[in-house]
Amino acid sequence: MKSFTYSELNTTGIPYYGILAVLGIIASIGLVSAWHMEHSGHYVTGMTNQVVWGLPHVFAVFLIVSASGALNVASIGSVFGRLAYKPLARLSGLLAIALLVGGLSVLLLDLGRPDRLIVAMTHYNFKSIFAWNIFLYTGFIAIAAIYLWTLMDRSIKSLSFYAGIAMFIWRLALTTGTGLIFGFLVAREAYDAALLAPLFIAMSFAFGLAIFILVLIGISAADNRPLGNYIVQRMGNLMVIFIASNLYFITIQHLTGLYAAEHTEFETFLLTSGSIYTWQFWIVQIGMGCFLPLIILMRPQKSLSRSSVIVSSVLVIIGGLAQLYVIIIGGQAYPLILFPGMIEESSFFDGVINNYVPSFPELGLGIGGIAISAILVVIGTKILRFLPVSLADSEMDPNNKPLETEPTK
Amino acid sequence: MTISPERRRFLSQAASLAAGVTIAPGVTLYGVAEAKPDNMAVTEKVRWGMLVDTNKCSDGCNDCVTACNDENGLKGHGRPQTDAQWIRKVNLKDPRTGVKKTLPVMCQHCSEPPCVDVCPTGASFKRKDGIVLVNKHTCIGCRYCMLACPYKARSFIHETLTDQKPDVPRGKGTVESCTFCVHRVDNDLQPACVEACSKTNKALIFGDMNDPNSKLSRALEKYPTGRIRADLGTDPGVRYKGL
Numbered sequence: 001m002k003s004f005t006y007s008e009l010n011t012t013g014i015p016y017y018g019i020l021a022v023l024g025i026i027a028s029i030g031l032v033s034a035w036h037m038e039h040s041g042h043y044v045t046g047m048t049n050q051v052v053w054g055l056p057h058v059f060a061v062f063l064i065v066s067a068s069g070a071l072n073v074a075s076i077g078s079v080f081g082r083l084a085y086k087p088l089a090r091l092s093g094l095l096a097i098a099l100l101v102g103g104l105s106v107l108l109l110d111l112g113r114p115d116r117l118i119v120a121m122t123h124y125n126f127k128s129i130f131a132w133n134i135f136l137y138t139g140f141i142a143i144a145a146i147y148l149w150t151l152m153d154r155s156i157k158s159l160s161f162y163a164g165i166a167m168f169i170w171r172l173a174l175t176t177g178t179g180l181i182f183g184f185l186v187a188r189e190a191y192d193a194a195l196l197a198p199l200f201i202a203m204s205f206a207f208g209l210a211i212f213i214l215v216l217i218g219i220s221a222a223d224n225r226p227l228g229n230y231i232v233q234r235m236g237n238l239m240v241i242f243i244a245s246n247l248y249f250i251t252i253q254h255l256t257g258l259y260a261a262e263h264t265e266f267e268t269f270l271l272t273s274g275s276i277y278t279w280q281f282w283i284v285q286i287g288m289g290c291f292l293p294l295i296i297l298m299r300p301q302k303s304l305s306r307s308s309v310i311v312s313s314v315l316v317i318i319g320g321l322a323q324l325y326v327i328i329i330g331g332q333a334y335p336l337i338l339f340p341g342m343i344e345e346s347s348f349f350d351g352v353i354n355n356y357v358p359s360f361p362e363l364g365l366g367i368g369g370i371a372i373s374a375i376l377v378v379i380g381t382k383i384l385r386f387l388p389v390s391l392a393d394s395e396m397d398p399n400n401k402p403l404e405t406e407p408t409k
Numbered sequence: 410m411t412i413s414p415e416r417r418r419f420l421s422q423a424a425s426l427a428a429g430v431t432i433a434p435g436v437t438l439y440g441v442a443e444a445k446p447d448n449m450a451v452t453e454k455v456r457w458g459m460l461v462d463t464n465k466c467s468d469g470c471n472d473c474v475t476a477c478n479d480e481n482g483l484k485g486h487g488r489p490q491t492d493a494q495w496i497r498k499v500n501l502k503d504p505r506t507g508v509k510k511t512l513p514v515m516c517q518h519c520s521e522p523p524c525v526d527v528c529p530t531g532a533s534f535k536r537k538d539g540i541v542l543v544n545k546h547t548c549i550g551c552r553y554c555m556l557a558c559p560y561k562a563r564s565f566i567h568e569t570l571t572d573q574k575p576d577v578p579r580g581k582g583t584v585e586s587c588t589f590c591v592h593r594v595d596n597d598l599q600p601a602c603v604e605a606c607s608k609t610n611k612a613l614i615f616g617d618m619n620d621p622n623s624k625l626s627r628a629l630e631k632y633p634t635g636r637i638r639a640d641l642g643t644d645p646g647v648r649y650k651g652l
């Protein structure tokens with residue numbers, strides 16, 4: 001097998017610290033937002049007693065789900081033996097840890113009592129899927145770190161296959177656990193479905209790969225590292241499968257809802273009511289997030305261009321955020337039905353579509369989480385050898401030339 | 410014939426006992442004799458519950474809600490979407506027949522509470538006597554219980570609180586809900602909503618569901634009652650007559 005050389009980030013001085021400073025400012029906005037929310041109380045946000053999870057949770061779940069997806073690139077190399085992906089494994093592991101830490105930061109800072117982190121770490125209710133997730137998240141970081149160690153320490157390199165398998169199984173468990181946070185909500189029309197577990201896994205594949213592609217292309221360009229079209233095209237083609245998987249599970253999710261009379265009203269609300277969630281679902285999640293990237297990636301062309309892959313990745317991320325907005329906030333906007341078949345009315349907003357307007361502190365916190373992830377990647381790649389010196393086609397492509405045709409056709 | 414003092418005492422005590430056995434069940438209808446003494450831990454021999462007679466609950470009456478707010482120190486901040494509500498009046502209308510109902514909804518104190526299942530730290534818990542509470546010291550404010558509760562019974566405290574009631578500790582950033590006025594029940598008193606309703610419509614009966622002689626148990630035996638979202642199998646401690 002061909003061996004690759006890795007190196008730390010070449011960028012130094014003002015450009016490097018400039019990027020860190022910008023990211024630091026964004027992360028600080030997140031921290032200030034969190035402080036404002038905790039100091040004043042959550043009434044300063046758009047979240048209410050009706051929509052109890054808001055924009056921070058959209059960002060947090062997006063980052064957490066993407067973390068396991070970003071790790072998938074490593075799994076394809078280590079577990080499934082695709083040689084082209086092996087040089088990407090280190091960055092994949094680092095990005096996975098960074099995204100998870102960013103997502104968990106948002107989740108933690110949105111708590112009503114983030115100062116009680118120690119309570120969350122010392123008091124467990126093992127019947128709670130939320131408590132299981134605390135183990136899944138911390139375990140994920142630990143196993144990803146061990147996996148990176150096996151990749152970077154030549155003396156234990158032979159163990160990387162086994163670490164990779166453990167990592168692959170763990171990441172599936174993690175995304176399953178995240179999906180089931182919603183799937184186990186038996187009383188809610190929008191959730192209460194085991195299907196949310198595989199849906200979240202499909203989402204993670206697509207979102208994680210999209211983020212990985214953008215990070216890889218971004219760092220390679222900024223750090224003047226050769227990046228050939230071969231690997232970019234392969235990832236673009238892989239993206240087609242992941243988007244299609246996501247679309248498949250979305251279809252089954254809503255077909256199931258439409259079939260069962262008890263869920264029909266919710267599906268009607270979501271799919272046809274003309275609410276903000278209807279538009280987000282059809283235009284952003286399905287149109288921009290699924291169909292448009294599929295068209296861009298699969299359209300007849302001589303070879304898949306890098307810009308097509310970049311645009312598709314951006315669209316998948318935008319569609320992904322919309323998908324989680326629809327799932328998390330749309331699902332709560334629809335009222336909890338206490339008395340099926342009756343018209344309900346009360347001072348506590350029974351029976352009405354709940355209003356939610358995201359606030360700046362929530363947006364600040366969410367974007368702050370992304371900045372925290374980015375800072376970890378920028379620092380990580382600077383101090384350790386995560387990045388292959390060259391991913392040029394001469395290194396990557398067994399035929400030593402760009403793909404002339406698309407494998408997907 | 411002379412009667413010895415011992416025999417006289419025995420006869421009078423026996424008569425008192427017989428009278429007591431006869432009258433006591435009736436008397437206990439009005440008391441909370443099942444409440445534990447102060448020095449005794451709560452026991453699962455008791456299961457506190459409530460019956461709401463929706464036929465007696467009148468439209469426009471909000472006495473139970475007002476009493477709850479006064480007892481527990483719940484004050485609005487002029488922000489209905491974030492203000493806490495432990496009990497609320499829900500108005501129902503059958504869209505086909507037009508028949509209307511009004512009834513109070515609060516924490517249903519389920520024997521299988523979803524809020525307790527999902528709480529990551531175990532802050533949501535059920536006492537042995539069936540009262541579902543939130544431990545204000547270990548609630549981290551994740552609000553997952555609010556998503557899980559089928560009855561929309563919980564509120565998150567969205568702002569700093571002042572002038573709290575000494576018996577009802579609350580705190581910004583934590584979740585709360587109806588406690589069945591546990592501080593009153595543990596002192597042989599009825600929940601505030603029940604006491605308030607007893608002065609007007611008498612639509613609420615509170616008591617021990619495990620005591621076959623309690624007024625609640627006898628009412629539950631006598632009338633068909635329903636549970637909100639019975640399909641979920643949460644076995645609520647609050648039953649509704651005429652639903």
